[in-house]
Amino acid sequence: MTQHLDARETRDHRQRELDLMGHLPGLLAKALKCPGWKRHLGDIDPTIVNTRAALARLPVMRKAELPALQKAQPPFGGLVPDEQERIGRLFTSPGPIYEPEGRQDDSWHAARGLYAAGFRGGDRVLNTFSYHLTPGGFIMDGGARALGCTVIPAGPGNTEQQLDIIEHLKPTAYMGTPDFLKILLDAARAGDRDASSIVKAALSGAAFPPSLQSEFRQRGIDAYQLYATADVGVIAYESRAREGLIVNEDILLEIVRPGTGDPVPDGEVGEVLVTSFDAYHPWVRLALGDLSAILSGVSPCGRSNTRIKGWMGRADQTAKVKGMFVRPEQVAEIARRHAELGRLRLVVTRTGETDAMTLKAESRVADAGLERAIGESLRSVMKLGGAVELLAPGSLPNDGKVIEDARTY
Secondary structure, eight states, X not given: OOSSSSGGGGSOHHHHHHHHHHHHHHHHHHHTTSHHHHHHHOSOOGGGOOSHHHHTTSOOEEGGGHHHHHHXXXXXXXXXXXXXXXXXXXXXXXXXXXXXXXXXXXXXXXXXXXXXXXXXXXXXXXXXXXXXXXXXXXXXXXXXXXXXXXXXXXXXXXXXXXXXXXXXXXXXXXXXXXXXXXXXXXXXXXXXXOOTTOOEEEEOSSOOOHHHHHXXXXXXXXXXXXXEETTTEEEEEEOTTOSSEEEOTTEEXXXXXXXXXXXXXXXXXXXXXXXXXXXXXXXXXXXXXXXXXXXXXXXXXXXXXXEEOOOOOBSSSOEEETTEEEOHHHHHHHHHHOTTEEEEEEEEEEETTEEEEEEEEEESOOOHHHHHHHHHHHHXXXXXXXXXXXXXXXXXXXXXXXXXXXXXX
16 A cells, blocks of 8 residues: 555655746736735835745735735635636634635645555545534545545534444544544443444644543554634644654745744744645645744655644634634633623633633622623634633733633643
8 A cells, every 4th residue: 555645755856846836927816906916015026036035025915814805805805816617615713713615635745755654545434513604624525535534524522422432433533633533532432332443543723642542542543633714724734754854735835034034944833834736726825823843854754845843832822622722812802791801811721631721801890690601702703712711900910811722741
């Protein structure tokens, strides 16, 4: 059985670079036909942007800016070609950010990462990413079916029903967050349920710490990470070498100094920028707000594309909790709903192997009714539950921080 999806994965790195640079002017010409990209990029000559140095002189598009751009010019901020017949589905993610999906197979380019994780035609796959409004479920679903897998569109939650499905349909593979896989396995063990059919997993949407990697191995599951976003799809993926994440084909990735568009030397931690060669939804230097670093050399698995160390934190205050982004703007919305509150700080931690949130709020009023109301607003705004802790005025630091990611792995 071949270890690589196709010959593109193992081609000479210089050949790949020439290919990317050769297609860069065409991508920019396509983008410049979109009014949003025209405003953002300005009066540039795409024919001369055919090197990484030339690309680095273009402005950065920040993911955090997308909600405002899309609100000003619905539905996509003028960043998507006006070719509605090429759009198959429309999604929304927290922010809100609206994303189109193309009609082609594997629109989000997930198949390559799933193949590296050992997924093959004939596998029966339990997909626990959400199919409701957000594209996560469809990102992985499309990639798995492109490989010939049979997908069970389970979505998240409903642990007991999921265990019924696992026992009856006996999926060989799992797609979802690492946290939910642990919940399923723990529930199966506690209830004397059989989940042993699952022997491989593709995980995304949350951190995958070494402790959890070791636990899954002990339970007989070969699990791999995929780095994906709702805007771009699968950006990088882990292989059997387990030495960093390999950048997907047709992705041009840069690591820049946070807050700038200036590339940093290989090995230095910086912010991830992505240029995606996708004609129906071009991205040019999209800053994702994630931190990572480029690893030198080629992966021992034979794939020759650039490798990154994986997710190393956030370059801004946005955090990912249980696979969902939480943003400073959402904390501000909770403050607007409750005039009694002063400063707020959302603290993200880990409880065991699960993400947890606590909203610390300064208030002159401290009663259980207000605490419950704030908790309801937290779930309404962020689509996630969390604890609420009311504090006396002046208790929180005056440092401008509204989201604190206190997780350690």
